[in-house]
Amino acid sequence: MTFDPKLKPYEVYPIAVRAEMDAAEIYRGLHGLVKNEALKQKLDFLAKEEDRHKAIILRLFRDHFPARKLVVPAQSARAKKAAVVNEATSVLELFKLAMTKEKDAEEYYRGAKALAEDDQSKRILDYLSRTERSHYYMLRSEIDLLIRFPEYYNADDAHEGQDLFHIGA
Numbered sequence: 283m284t285f286d287p288k289l290k291p292y293e294v295y296p297i298a299v300r301a302e303m304d305a306a307e308i309y310r311g312l313h314g315l316v317k318n319e320a321l322k323q324k325l326d327f328l329a330k331e332e333d334r335h336k337a338i339i340l341r342l343f344r345d346h347f348p349a350r351k352l353v354v355p356a357q358s359a360r361a362k363k364a365a366v367v368n369e370a371t372s373v374l375e376l377f378k379l380a381m382t383k384e385k386d387a388e389e390y391y392r393g394a395k396a397l398a399e400d401d402q403s404k405r406i407l408d409y410l411s412r413t414e415r416s417h418y419y420m421l422r423s424e425i426d427l428l429i430r431f432p433e434y435y436n437a438d439d440a441h442e443g444q445d446l447f448h449i450g451a
Contacts, residue, residue: 284386284389284390285389285390285392285393285394286393287393287396287397289397291346291347291397291398291399292343292346292347292350294394294397295339295340295342295343295347295352296343296352296353296354296355297355297390298335298339298387298390298391298394298410299336299339299340299343299352299354300354300355300357301383301386301387301390302332302333302335302336302339302387303332303336303354304383305328305332305380305383305384305387306329306332306333306336308376308379308380308383309325309326309328309329309332309380310325310329311376312325312373312376312377312380313325313326313329315373315376315435316373316435316436317435317436317437317438318434318435318436318437318438319438321424321434321435324420324424328380328417328420331413331417335410335413338406338410339410340352342403342406346400346403373428373435374425374428374429374432377421377424377425377428378425380421381418381421381422381425384414384415384417384418384421385414385415385418387410387411387414387417388411388412388414388415388418389411391407391408391410391411391414392407392408392411394407395407395408395411
């Protein structure tokens, strides 16, 4: 979702809506693949964040372009470049894909902010950019856990010390 500076301001929002919808779908799909309750809660949080971002973008569009109809693209601009996702795709690969999408969204909103014509839009787009960055780091942390503990996502709960032992008195 690289930002195209040639976009007209009203063209920015439909692409962003599609990206938020796609991100929420990834998180909901991942939610169905994991058993770890703490991880499920994080995925729920991320999906709801993306839904909230979509609502913010829709409101901005309606406020700034009331005479225009927002037409959401059928697929994201990156769909042609996206990794093939199917039932054989690992949970780790799906997390990496989500992390890439968050980084792309951060950059997209940063570019959109530069194109925004009013202070309110600039502030909101900056907020969205920074929020996507926080999602990126949250996912990076989860990926680190998945790499170190490959069954982390499949555990009923976080490790509760069963792999730890005490040395000493």
